[in-house]
Amino acid sequence: EVISNDETLYYTALAEDGSEAPWEEAAFTLPLRVVSQQIFSVLNATVNVEKETLLTRLAVNREGFEERRAATFASETTMVRDTQGGLRFLVPDRDTGTRVVQEEFDKSRLFLVGGTFYDESFDFPLPLAGINWFSFDFKGRGTQANVFFAGVIANGTISDPEFLGSRWDAGAESFVLGIPFTNTIYRDGLEANDEDVDIQTANLGLTLGRPIGNYVKISAEYELTARRFGRADDTAEEFRVPEDHLRHSVQLGARYARNGYRFSVGGSFNKRSDWKPWGLPSETFDPATEEFTLWNVRLAKNFHLEKFRRIGVEIEYLDGENLDRFSKYSFGYFSDAQVHGYESGLVQADSATALHASYGLEIGELFRLEAVGDAAWATDEATGLDNELLGGVGVAGTFIGPWQTFVNLDLGVPVAGPDDDGFTLFLAFLKLFK
Numbered sequence: 001e002v003i004s005n006d007e008t009l010y011y012t013a014l015a016e017d018g019s020e021a022p023w024e025e026a027a028f029t030l031p032l033r034v035v036s037q038q039i040f041s042v043l044n045a046t047v048n049v050e051k052e053t054l055l056t057r058l059a060v061n062r063e064g065f066e067e068r069r070a071a072t073f074a075s076e077t078t079m080v081r082d083t084q085g086g087l088r089f090l091v092p093d094r095d096t097g098t099r100v101v102q103e104e105f106d107k108s109r110l111f112l113v114g115g116t117f118y119d120e121s122f123d124f125p126l127p128l129a130g131i132n133w134f135s136f137d138f139k140g141r142g143t144q145a146n147v148f149f150a151g152v153i154a155n156g157t158i159s160d161p162e163f164l165g166s167r168w169d170a171g172a173e174s175f176v177l178g179i180p181f182t183n184t185i186y187r188d189g190l191e192a193n194d195e196d197v198d199i200q201t202a203n204l205g206l207t208l209g210r211p212i213g214n215y216v217k218i219s220a221e222y223e224l225t226a227r228r229f230g231r232a233d234d235t236a237e238e239f240r241v242p243e244d245h246l247r248h249s250v251q252l253g254a255r256y257a258r259n260g261y262r263f264s265v266g267g268s269f270n271k272r273s274d275w276k277p278w279g280l281p282s283e284t285f286d287p288a289t290e291e292f293t294l295w296n297v298r299l300a301k302n303f304h305l306e307k308f309r310r311i312g313v314e315i316e317y318l319d320g321e322n323l324d325r326f327s328k329y330s331f332g333y334f335s336d337a338q339v340h341g342y343e344s345g346l347v348q349a350d351s352a353t354a355l356h357a358s359y360g361l362e363i364g365e366l367f368r369l370e371a372v373g374d375a376a377w378a379t380d381e382a383t384g385l386d387n388e389l390l391g392g393v394g395v396a397g398t399f400i401g402p403w404q405t406f407v408n409l410d411l412g413v414p415v416a417g418p419d420d421d422g423f424t425l426f427l428a429f430l431k432l433f434k
Contacts, residue, residue: 003046004214006258007036018058028060039214039257041161043134043144044171044207046217048257050302073099108135111406113150115428119333119343121181126152128428144171150428152178159207168210176202177334182232183345185325186418188384195280196232197241199326199345201225215258223249227326242278242326247271260302267295270327292322294329296336310360310370319351331376331390333410333424339374340394340412342419349378349385358396369397375416391416394424406430 012020013027021027034053039046072079074097079090081101090099111132118125128150138145142162148155159171180198184191203226209219225247235241253266270292277285300314318329318337329336329352332344337354353376360370376390394412401407410426 003039003041003211003217005036005038006214007034009034014058014060016060018060030055030058032056032058037258037260039211039217041159041169041209043146043157044159044169044173044209046209046255046257048262050260050304052304107137108133110433111430112433113148113428113430115150115408115426117153117333117426119424120422121183121332121344121346122179125425126179128153131433132430154178163208168208170209171207172205173207174202174204180228180230181344183326186347186383186385189418191418193232193234194236195239196235198230198232200228200230215256217255219251219253219255221249221251221253223247223251225249236280239280240278243274243276245275246273248273260304262298262300264298265296267293269293286322286324289322289324289327292320292324292327294318294320294323294327294336308361310358312356312358312360312370314356316354316356317352318349318354323350325382328380329378331378333412333426337376339376339390339414339417340372340392340410341414341422341424342390342392342412342417343422343424346419347378347385347390347417348383349376349380350382352376352378360397367397367399369395369399372396372412378417388418389416390414390419401429403431406432 009031010033011029012032013023013029015021015027023029032055034051036051038049038051040049079099080087081090083101085103089102089105091102092098093100113128113130113132115128116125117128130148130150132146132148134144134146136144138158142160144157144159144161146155146157154176155174157171157173159169161169163170177200180200183197183199184193185195186192203223205221205223207219207221209217211217227247228244229241231241247270249268249270251266251268253264255262255264257263272290275287275290279285296316296318298314298316300312303311303313305311316337320328325348328348328350330345330348331337331339331342332346334344337352339354355375356372358370358372360368372394374392377387378385378390379387392412392414394410396410398406398408406429408426408428408430412424414420414422
């Protein structure tokens with residue numbers, strides 16, 4: 001669903017041979033450069049698409065045009081036609097040998113999924129095996145739906161981009177991690193394994209959003225998170241683990257996107273249903289941490305280079321109030337501010353400033369890969385972090401694998417900070433089933 005479409009056309013006056021000409025009545029005035037930004041609503045998220053079209057080597061009414069066009073129609077070249085409903089594919093018609101406009105297309109897909117996920121907060125690599133199904137027109141109502149089930153990880157999303165026929169979009173999303181991960185705390189640069197806690201989590205979120213003009217979107221979300229706590233292998237006998245509880249969260253956010261820039265701000269109020277004393281007997285429990293707030297500010301920019309290369313830069317600031325060990329920011333794969341290579345639940349912080357950079361390379365339709373680097377300066381008075389640098393690098397991408405599979409890869413290695421060894425890996429193979 002297209003939320004907004006912003007397009008700028010740059011015209012040039014040409015002579016018949018394609019060379020630039022004076023701006024006069026006899027010249028052919030054509031848009032040789034088109035710069036556009038589209039914002040789509042996809043499964044409760046906004047996706048920015050930036051496009052730049054450059055037309056070169058133009059010649060007007062060139063000889064042999066009809067023959068070249070006929071040869072292109074007969075080839076396997078992908079073609080589109082501008083229609084009243086927008087761009088549509090021109091596909092070969094087997095009966096007539098010509099091309100016809102494809103008005104309808106299959107809006108759902110089912111993939112078989114296999115792979116693995118690993119970081120050191122788990123005792124072993126998690127096997128992934130299951131399905132990924134999505135539909136952009138669920139039951140013919142324009143509703144978007146996605147189900148990813150791979151054994152230990154399950155995610156489901158449903159979204160209506162035109163809620164009750166309005167410009168509001170509404171949706172729901174759930175996430176379940178089937179096994180616990182180990183939450184570890186660092187004190188003065190040392191890993192305190194006697195305070196390890198196993199955490200298992202699941203959440204359900206309800207979202208409501210609305211665009212304002214072409215560049216701004218506001219959103220509100222209610223999230224219910226269930227957390228189960230348990231003792232890890234090295235937990236000290238005198239350490240008391242937190243009570244299992246539900247966390248209620250109300251979040252507000254706004255996002256601005258234009259010309260490759262993306263700016264967002266958000267905050268949330270959170271309340272735990274049951275929050276009793278936990279930790280070592282020598283520690284003081286603060287009952288005020290039953291309620292806490294979180295907020296963030298992010299600014300990002302993409303720079304597009306020749307030959308489908310891209311550089312991305314993002315800076316973010318994270319902060320909050322009344323935070324404790326189990327509500328602070330962390331930096332793992334499923335965390336609030338990812339630092340590639342950092343295991344889930346290893347480092348927590350009251351506040352952080354983070355910088356993310358990526359360099360992407362695309363070779364045709366077969367290979368998309370980018371190098372990524374993350375740096376976060378974390379502060380946490382309770383554990384002795386004072387603008388501590390957390391650094392990680394990695395590679396991420398999607399490409400065609402063996403047996404006509406899509407391969408999704410995210411590999412990270414820590415390079416600075418408390419987590420100075422190990423790695424994280426998400427590797428999934430998706431095979432189109434129907």
